[in-house]
Every structure is written in C-alpha cells, then in structure tokens.
Amino acid sequence: xxxxxxxxxxxxxxxxxxxxxxxxxxxxxxxxxxxxxxxxxxxxxxxxxxxxxxxxxxxxxxxxxxxxxxxxxxxxxxxxxxxxxxxxxxxxxxxxxxxxxxxxxxxxxxxxxxxxxxxxxxxxxxxxxxxxxxxxxxxxxxxxxxxxxxxxxxxxxxxxxxxxxxxxxxxxxxxxxxxxxxxxxxxxxxxxxxxxxxxxxxxxxxxxxxxxxxxxxxxxxxxxxxxx
Ligand code: CA
Numbered sequence: 001x002x003x004x005x006x007x008x009x010x011x012x013x014x015x016x017x018x019x020x021x022x023x024x025x026x027x028x029x030x031x032x033x034x035x036x037x038x039x040x041x042x043x044x045x046x047x048x049x050x051x052x053x054x055x056x057x058x059x060x061x062x063x064x065x066x067x068x069x070x071x072x073x074x075x076x077x078x079x080x081x082x083x084x085x086x087x088x089x090x091x092x093x094x095x096x097x098x099x100x101x102x103x104x105x106x107x108x109x110x111x112x113x114x115x116x117x118x119x120x121x122x123x124x125x126x127x128x129x130x131x132x133x134x135x136x137x138x139x140x141x142x143x144x145x146x147x148x149x150x151x152x153x154x155x156x157x158x159x160x161x162x163x164x165x166x167x168x169x170x171x172x173x174x175x176x177x178x179x180x181x182x183x184x185x186x187x188x189x190x191x192x193x194x195x196x197x198x199x200x201x202x203x204x205x206x207x208x209x210x211x212x213x214x215x216x217x218x219x220x221x222x223x224x225x226x227x228x
Contacts, residue, residue, distance in 0.1 A: 067094035074115035092137040161220035170217040
C-alpha cells in the first residue's frame with residue numbers, strides 16, 4: 001500500500017512516515033500543496049493523509065483540486081481538535097474521513113484500513129450528468145452555467161434523479177428518496193413535481209432530459225455513458 005502524507009510540520013511528518021513504514025506501507029511525504037498536487041496527480045496513491053493547516057493553499061482547497069483533477073485516492077483529513085467547520089468543509093470538498101489531532105496511531109491505522117476497504121472511484125462531492133450539476137452540500141443546481149431555482153422539494157426530487165442517471169425510477173423509488181413519511185398523500189404528487197422540474201430543468205433550455213417511461217416511471221436521460 002502506497003500512502004501520501006501531506007504535512008508541513010517536520011516532526012509529525014517524520015513520525016507518520018516512520019510509523020506507517022513500520023506498518024508495512026510505502027510512504028511519500030509532501031510538505032505543501034504544490035508538492036502534494038504534483039505527487040498525487042502522477043502516482044495512484046492508495047490513501048492520502050491530508051493536514052488541513054498547510055502553508056499556501058490549505059488541505060481543504062487541495063482536496064477540492066485533487067477531486068477536480070480526477071484523483072480519487074481515499075483521503076483522510078487531519079484537523080485540529082474542535083474545528084467542526086474544517087471537518088464539514090473538508091468532507092464537502094471530497095475528503096472521505098477525518099481524524100482530529102492529537103490522534104492515536106492505532107486509530108489512524110484502523111481508519112486507513114477502513115478507507116481502503118471501500119471501492120475506489122469517482123466520488124465527487126458534486127453530482128454531474130451531462131451539463132447538469134448538483135451540489136448537495138450547497139443545495140444548488142445548474143444547467144450549464146445557469147443556476148436552477150428549485151424549491152426544497154424539487155431539489156430533493158432532482159437529487160434522486162441525479163444520483164441514478166440512466167435508470168428507470170418508479171414512483172415508489174422517487175417517493176422513497178424525496179419524500180418522508182409525512183408526504184402529501186396525493187396519488188399524482190410525483191407527476192406534479194416532475195412537471196415542475198421539467199419547467200425549470202428542461203423546457204427553458206429546449207431539452208427533454210426527464211423522460212416518462214410508460215408504465216414504469218421516469219428516467220433522467222444520460223447522453224454520454226462514461227465508463228470510468
Ligand atoms: Ca500543518
């Protein structure tokens with residue numbers, strides 16, 4: 001297993017390097033964002049340990065840049081104790097987990113094991129299907145460069161489609177993902193809301209992305225099937 005440690009504090013960086021090597025891992029260290037970017041885009045690391053507090057661009061910005069460059073190595077952020085905001089921003093930037101300093105080495109190893117058990121692949125914090133994009137954290141959505149003004153309910157329904165592009169979703173699937181148990185008990189609620197969505201997502205752009213699949217449900221059409 002090959003690990004990239006991004007940490008500017010000399011002492012902690014060499015402590016991590018020594019400990020991880022003793023645990024049988026190959027370890028590279030980057031001391032700043034630029035060094036990390038160069039290494040992570042040229043080597044397919046199994047895990048990246050990313051300190052938030054770095055000189056120049058911080059670990060959160062760096063994480064976002066890595067994901068934008070299609071680097072999907074499982075990433076564990078190292079944050080200062082009590083910095084809830086850093087942890088939230090880090091996860092929303094595409095980090096997979098975090099550990100607050102000071103941490104025990106045993107816990108670090110356990111988290112690395114847990115991270116490397118997950119399948120690796122694009123896990124962008126932003127969902128995108130053709131020219132549609134949806135940011136679940138910021139609760140914003142776009143068609144191309146145009147931001148879509150969606151109500152909370154329309155957003156939830158749109159997110160259900162964006163999470164499963166190209167799949168036929170039944171009315172039940174959509175209700176299950178976009179409505180809670182207190183949903184308006186109207187049999188045509190999905191038809192009504194899909195109609196609202198089409199008025200905002202498709203019609204103004206002359207598009208027909210939200211298809212009706214007769215007798216089965218609805219599908220967000222995916223123009224380009226990209227196999228990663
Ligand atoms: Ca640091």
